[in-house]
Amino acid sequence: MAKWGEGDPRWIVEERPDATNVNNWHWTEKNASPWSQERIKELFNNLSVKSDLANLEINGVEKCEGEACANNRKGKLIFFYEWDIILNWSGILNGGTDLKHSGTIKIPNLSEENDMSDLDIQITLKDPDEEGQILKDIMYKEGRNIVREQLSKYVTSLKQEFSKGMILPKKDEVKPDTIKTLASGFNKKINMTPVVSENKQVGLKIDTTTITQEHKFQCTAEEFYNAMTRIELVTAFTRGHVKLDPVKGGIFELFGGNISGKFQELIPNEKIVQLWRYKQWPEGHYSTVTLQINQKSDHTEVKLQQTGVPKGEADVTRVNWDRYYWDAIKQAFGFGAFLGAI
Incomplete structure (x- = not known):
């Protein structure tokens, strides 16, 4: 077996006529957060939830916080996304009092680490009563599947949209009219906050x-x-x-x-x-x-x-x-x- 770094073509930096990310060696990244927020809002805007027992609808996005990015490392695409989402829903029970009930759908951790089938989806009801509880149960049974379907569409479209231009052709494949400038800003913000010490006086003895x-x-x-x-x-x-x-x-x-x-x-x-x-x-x-x-x-x-x-x-x-x-x-x-x- 070859030693580390010997005989492995991934370690060879190839020249490119555009001098951009030779052999896709360097890390490049695209910020997908603003696009993702708009895409998620689009997917959950006035979305009907089919049921013979009620007229239900996901009205839109109340909260969408997090981040997403697409990365190219040595010719391999890697996608990161992490979202905390709250959706609003409403509905009227067929044959009931025609009183509209409403609530939220919470998705606290949409990320690449979680399989869509295992996604935590929480349904809440604003004003609990008998009809409202029936609507909540229907939303829990039918609505969660629709939420998963829509979020799967988001992930698919994220990968399709942000795969474009991430893998550059090698030197023999480069044509002058296909050379593009790639941005490589790393925009993910990490809040690395420790336990806060109350006393910050200089000269204070510290254990x-x-x-x-x-x-x-x-x-x-x-x-x-x-x-x-x-x-x-x-x-x-x-x-x-x-x-x-x-x-x-x-x-x-x-x-x-x-x-x-x-x-x-x-x-x-x-x-x-x-x-x-x-x-x-x-x-x-x-x-x-x-x-x-x-x-x-x-x-x-x-x-x-x-x-x-x-x-x-x-x-x-x-x-x-x-x-x-x-x-x-x-x-x-x-x-x-x-x-x-x-």
Whole structure:
């Protein structure tokens, strides 16, 4: 079996006459959030729910919060979407009092991680009475299937619409009139908020602790090191504006400035040491993060040691390392054959 990085054509950067994303090597991304919100509103605008027992309708979207994007990594399309949706519904029971009842349909987690058949769909009734309860039951039985059908249409159209122009032709396939400029802004905003310390006075004595973690990544040591030190790759997994100067004494800011610090030591493909802090930690207080990178025969092992973490922040800091660094890196770059800490 070939060693990591040898004999694999994905590691070969091919020249292209338009000098754009050679061999589809670089990460590109399209923001699909505004389009998605409009598409979801369109799919649920005055939508009839067929029933012999009642006249029911999904009136429209009350809330649609979240984000969606399409990504191209090494010629592979990856779609991310996560939505919290509330729909309004109303209905009149046939043969009843002709009183119109109404309620909501809540979809709290529409995402690529959940199969449509397992989607959580909650039906609520505004003014409970006997007729209203019958209408709610009908909506629960018939309406949820329609909601799933419409959301399936959204996902299908998302992939169709945002596949266009994401995979660029190789050099022999490029024609001058087909070259387009691709935007690659990473617009997903991550709210990485720890437990807030009430007292931020400078000079306040802080009880601290040390966090240690070990993780495995299906990549080379060089790939992992690059993911932590190259601005376009850090932007890719954090999905937000990044400031990054990966030299000794260079500063960094991630997650909208919630995380900031300074590089203290950099040994390519082996070690990264940073002064590192949350924005809401006491002013002027930094921890020290040391990442030891050890490439094995078929994966890379990373050991994290973080000293000087305020004790009250330790648990949330551990969770945020897992969620916003390790899981995000595995998902963004396909390094996730090994999930979770040892």
